[in-house]
Amino acid sequence: MQVLVTGGAGYIGSHTVLSLLENNVDVIVYDNLVNSSIESIDRVEKLTGKKVEFVEGDICDKEKLSRVFKQFSIDAVIHFAALKAVGESAEIPLSYYQNNVHGTVCLLEVMQQHKVHNFIFSSSATVYGEENNVPYVETMKLGTPSSPYGASKVMVERILADLALSDSKFRAVSLRYFNPIGAHESGAIGEDPKGIPNNLLPYVAQVAVGKRDKLRIFGDDYPTKDGSCERDYLHVMDLAQGHVAALDWLNRHPDFSGVEAFNLGTGNGVSVFAIVKAFEQAINKKIPFEVSPRRVGDLPAFWANASKANKELNWQANRSLEQMMTDTWRWQSKNPNGFLI
Structure with a gap:
């Protein structure tokens, strides 16, 4: 199968691309390289001995996205492309809503146009907000997060739920991450923040x-x-393998439609x-x-x-x-x- 990975050159994205390739999935990476490096993809190719199709582009660019869907026969989308720093989001909230919310809507619209219905969303534990007690369980109501970053993830989860209600073919998995750390055991890829690290x-x-x-x-x-x-800190390779497991779950449940959320943590x-x-x-x-x-x-x-x-x-x-x-x-x-x- 062919999977489009948005933000696939980033920290979690590159480790997930590696895991997908190791599981014989063909990968197209779409990334604007704002907070990532093409070098990560080169190294993933060396580690796996497999080729990654790479397209440099922004998820808000619907024309370029549409060309990617025309060029490749895409079966599913794993969506990482997002700004992700809690503190920064309080300083530049409009950039976070523009990229994380509007960008996701653009991507979903292009998917709909090209009849691609399988979607795995990079969500966050921040969607539980301040109201819910720990440990967080998926049955809890979405909370009111304390940052625009968290709010953007809640908004997207609500958008996915509304889209699923309107389109019975739409199938989404929302993976609510906790705190990924670590790197691939080779030491060839890892977290490389630009500027002062937020994590x-x-x-x-x-x-x-x-x-x-x-x-x-x-x-x-x-x-x-x-x-x-x-x-709740978890190894990034465990997290990456969670995306492969989510893709496998969608394949094992062909009759499923709607949105299913899963916590990924220790x-x-x-x-x-x-x-x-x-x-x-x-x-x-x-x-x-x-x-x-x-x-x-x-x-x-x-x-x-x-x-x-x-x-x-x-x-x-x-x-x-x-x-x-x-x-x-x-x-x-x-x-x-x-x-x-």
Whole structure:
């Protein structure tokens, strides 16, 4: 089968493309390279020995998207292309709604025009908002997220539900991620944020490799065990394999129509301070840090109930926290400047 992967040159996208290729799926990547690198696709091709069709383009460009659907016989779409930084979304909310919401509508319209009905959406645990209690379960109502980023994911999930009500052929899986970290075990691909990292582990790794002076930890006065935020961290390769499992689930349920949501997480909350300590142990090196004020939009603690994905997708997060740290360091130490050669 042929799958279009939007945002496929990015962190999660590139690892998922690798997993798809390893499962004999033909992949077309569509990416504007705003926060990603074509080098990631070159390396995925080397790792797998398989070719990726690459098109540089924006998901808001319906004409270019339509040409891709005309050129290739696409069976399904996995949609990653989105802006994703919680803090930044509070600073430039219109950019987030333009790209994440309007861009997804453009993509869905083009899919409809070309009669492609299978859709896997890169959603987020932030859709549960502040109202729901942890652990998060898929049966909970969509919440009111504390950031425009989270709000954009809720809006798209509602759009998918409305589209499914209007079109009985539409089949979507919404994968609600928790906190992906780590890198491919080869160290050839990993997370390479442009500018100052918005996520914890790439920042820690850049401090460890000497690219940054010290880590900033946002808040140590949360109502948690050690005062720092707690998150459900999972290995990016486990997450990537969750997308392959979702695609397989759609194939195994040909009569399904509508939208089905699955949490992808470990089911365990780990604090920021615990992550720093685990990384220090993995590389046998201290990480200098300072505590800064809380960031807007950060919740104290959340983690997944992933039993639905375990049971229905035959998926679970298998890789340990130690492996997440080791693989992150392998990537960062082999690529101190990311994909810049």
